[in-house]
Amino acid sequence: MTAFFRLLARNRLALAGLIVMTVVVILALLTPLLPLADPDVTDTGNRFQPPFSEGALLGTDHLGRDLLSRLMWGTRLSLAVGFAAAIAAATIGAAIGIIAGFYGGRTDNIIMRGVDMLMAFPYILLALAIVAALGPGLLNALIAVAAVNVPFFARNIRGITVGIAHKEFVDAARLAGLSNARIILTEILPNVVPVIVIAMSTTIGWMILETAGLSFLGLGSQPPQADLGSMLGEARSALITNPHTSIVPGVMILIIVMSINLLGDGIRDALDPRLKSGALSRPMAATNVDRKETPPAATGRGLLEVQALETQFHVKNRVYKAVGGVDLHVEPGECLGIIGESGSGKSVTALSVMGLVASPPGVITGGAVRYEGEDLVGAPYRKLRSMRGKNVAYIFQDPLATLHPLYKVGDQLIEAIRSHRPIGKDEGRKTAIELLKSVRIPNPEKRISDYPHELSGGMRQRVGIAMALANEPDIIIADEPTTALDVTVQAQILSLLDDLRRSRGLAIVFITHDFGVVAQLCDRVAVMYAGRIIEEGTTAEVLENPMHPYTARLMACVPELGEGKRRLEAIRGLPPVVDKLPPGCAFADRCERVQDVCRQGEIPLEGEEGRAVRCLFPVTEPPPADAKPAQSQEAAE
Numbered sequence: 079m080t081a082f083f084r085l086l087a088r089n090r091l092a093l094a095g096l097i098v099m100t101v102v103v104i105l106a107l108l109t110p111l112l113p114l115a116d117p118d119v120t121d122t123g124n125r126f127q128p129p130f131s132e133g134a135l136l137g138t139d140h141l142g143r144d145l146l147s148r149l150m151w152g153t154r155l156s157l158a159v160g161f162a163a164a165i166a167a168a169t170i171g172a173a174i175g176i177i178a179g180f181y182g183g184r185t186d187n188i189i190m191r192g193v194d195m196l197m198a199f200p201y202i203l204l205a206l207a208i209v210a211a212l213g214p215g216l217l218n219a220l221i222a223v224a225a226v227n228v229p230f231f232a233r234n235i236r237g238i239t240v241g242i243a244h245k246e247f248v249d250a251a252r253l254a255g256l257s258n259a260r261i262i263l264t265e266i267l268p269n270v271v272p273v274i275v276i277a278m279s280t281t282i283g284w285m286i287l288e289t290a291g292l293s294f295l296g297l298g299s300q301p302p303q304a305d306l307g308s309m310l311g312e313a314r315s316a317l318i319t320n321p322h323t324s325i326v327p328g329v330m331i332l333i334i335v336m337s338i339n340l341l342g343d344g345i346r347d348a349l350d351p352r353l354k355s356g357a358l359s360r361p362m363a364a365t366n367v368d369r370k371e372t373p374p375a376a377t378g379r380g381l382l383e384v385q386a387l388e389t390q391f392h393v394k395n396r397v398y399k400a401v402g403g404v405d406l407h408v409e410p411g412e413c414l415g416i417i418g419e420s421g422s423g424k425s426v427t428a429l430s431v432m433g434l435v436a437s438p439p440g441v442i443t444g445g446a447v448r449y450e451g452e453d454l455v456g457a458p459y460r461k462l463r464s465m466r467g468k469n470v471a472y473i474f475q476d477p478l479a480t481l482h483p484l485y486k487v488g489d490q491l492i493e494a495i496r497s498h499r500p501i502g503k504d505e506g507r508k509t510a511i512e513l514l515k516s517v518r519i520p521n522p523e524k525r526i527s528d529y530p531h532e533l534s535g536g537m538r539q540r541v542g543i544a545m546a547l548a549n550e551p552d553i554i555i556a557d558e559p560t561t562a563l564d565v566t567v568q569a570q571i572l573s574l575l576d577d578l579r580r581s582r583g584l585a586i587v588f589i590t591h592d593f594g595v596v597a598q599l600c601d602r603v604a605v606m607y608a609g610r611i612i613e614e615g616t617t618a619e620v621l622e623n624p625m626h627p628y629t630a631r632l633m634a635c636v637p638e639l640g641e642g643k644r645r646l647e648a649i650r651g652l653p654p655v656v657d658k659l660p661p662g663c664a665f666a667d668r669c670e671r672v673q674d675v676c677r678q679g680e681i682p683l684e685g686e687e688g689r690a691v692r693c694l695f696p697v698t699e700p701p702p703a704d705a706k707p708a709q710s711q712e713a714a715e
């Protein structure tokens with residue numbers, strides 16, 4: 079709850095809305111206790127007194143009634159009716175939506191066609207028809223406003239429920255023998271409540287307006303009872319001669335609706351789980367840079383050189399050191415593999431190259447990324463944008479998530495080509511077909527008109543590769559491009575990437591957690607752990623003779639054909655959380671060769687050119703005889 083309010087407070091407009099709305103609600107609640115005149119007592123001798131008259135701060139209306147008092151009582155009534163209508167519409171609409179979405183089939187069809195019929199009527203006409211049938215009065219206006227908003231909630235919640243009803247955790251609840259009613263209450267409802275709250279917060283202002291509209295037409299509150307709409311209606315005839323009688327309730331409606339809408343937007347943002355870990359603001363076009371130290375000088379190694387790169391995530395008062403000083407380089411035509419467990423910093427390193435780490439919360443805090451010697455960290459966005467896709471292109475893990483579902487793959491390819499080349503659509507189409515051919519998509523002239531969902535996983539990934547090749551980049555960063563594919567398709571994609579690399583002289587940075595893939599494709603490999611490179615070398619050297627205990631354990635987890643039966647040992651423990659990295663070696667708590675000295679101070683990445691390890695006691699050497707066996711950190715504590 080505290081986190082929710084902290085997120086809400088970060089949206090200044092929402093905070094302003096919350097403050098204004100709180101003041102209005104408190105005043106409305108305190109109205110009976112305030113020393114106000116009776117709102118219904120007429121005094122025709124004092125009619126149309128202007129604001130700041132004696133005894134009438136906001137003046138009087140056409141019957142001499144005190145406008146301040148009527149405003150306070152009217153606001154109280156309008157808020158009560160608006161909130162009641164919103165709660166009623168949300169409860170009934172959500173119940174209908176959940177039932178339709180959960181049961182589906184005929185139940186869904188019958189319910190939703192009824193909802194469609196209600197939505198086919200202009201809502202204000204429908205509200206007028208309901209009040210006409212029930213008779214004028216505030217309660218009937220409330221019923222009418224709630225009724226016309228029920229379909230809105232039903233449609234929204236039904237859509238969410240359909241998505242949730244087929245999730246695995248609902249299947250698991252069914253398998254556990256839970257009844258439908260129990261599944262709805264314990265599995266579905268908690269997941270749709272945030273959506274209901276968001277929908278309510280964004281429509282409540284609208285419902286207050288609708289109620290005021292009905293009262294304005296004389297169908298809501300009846301004289302002498304005041305609400306904001308009826309006050310406006312009564313002031314209609316004096317709009318020109320005594321405008322204050324209209325302005326007073328009009329301004330209050332404006333204040334209430336504006337503050338509720340601003341607050342509603344803030345609540346929606348704060349409840350959106352995707353925004354909880356980041357910030358309410360839109361991610362910036364390039365990663366924020368806050369380097370405290372001068373970047374290292376260029377060494378001239380490779381087409382792309384990453385030097386002492388540090389990328390952090392600043393979430394609230396925590397600092398997650400996702401990349402803690404990474405050095406890499408890749409030569410033209412070379413394939414460099416980056417391997418490590420999930421969370422080791424591989425992807426963040428790759429995204430940092432072109433400033434693609436989302437900011438906030440990501441910040442590049444140190445190091446340099448040099449393309450042909452030029453440092454790109456902190457480069458102007460225009461420069462980065464001109465290089466993205468043209469010099470350095472990316473292939474991501476899940477092509478279904480990276481391809482736009484509503485556009486044909488051809489249109490997306492043509493867009494990628496034309497974003498860097500001033501060519502016409504026809505030429506773009508020809509180039510797109512050539513690209514699809516080059517990634518071995520059969521019948522590309524027809525496939526170019528397919529939507530992503532019409533292609534298989536392997537085909538979609540080929541389209542992703544074609545898109546990366548669209549502007550003939552020098553470097554492709556492939557972030558686990560085969561993880562979501564089955565083994566045979568994976569082999570085809572790897573073979574395709576290898577052929578493209580050799581035929582086009584492409585440099586590839588291949589991120590994976592699969593040593594088999596590294597062996598098949600990569601010339602060199604860098605092993606990452608807790609945001610650092612812990613071992614690097616040629617693929618043959620690292621695979622045949624791993625030096626770091628972590629690399630050796632990773633290799634021991636890989637099954638080998640024809641090696642007979644052996645136990646595949648998992649690596650005990652978990653990687654450290656990168657906002658609480660231990661002193662010394664980050665692998666110490668999981669390492670069987672750990673010594674006390676491993677936990678003291680920085681362990682450097684040492685070795686000859688191209689073959690290095692960050693370990694004091696590599697597996698290729700025995701631990702020194704005088705080294706003291708260490709307790710685990712937990713045991714020591």
Ligand code: SF4
Binds near residue numbers: 666
């Ligand atoms: S430095 Fe020590 S704890 Fe770290 S991997 Fe090497 S032997 Fe293990």
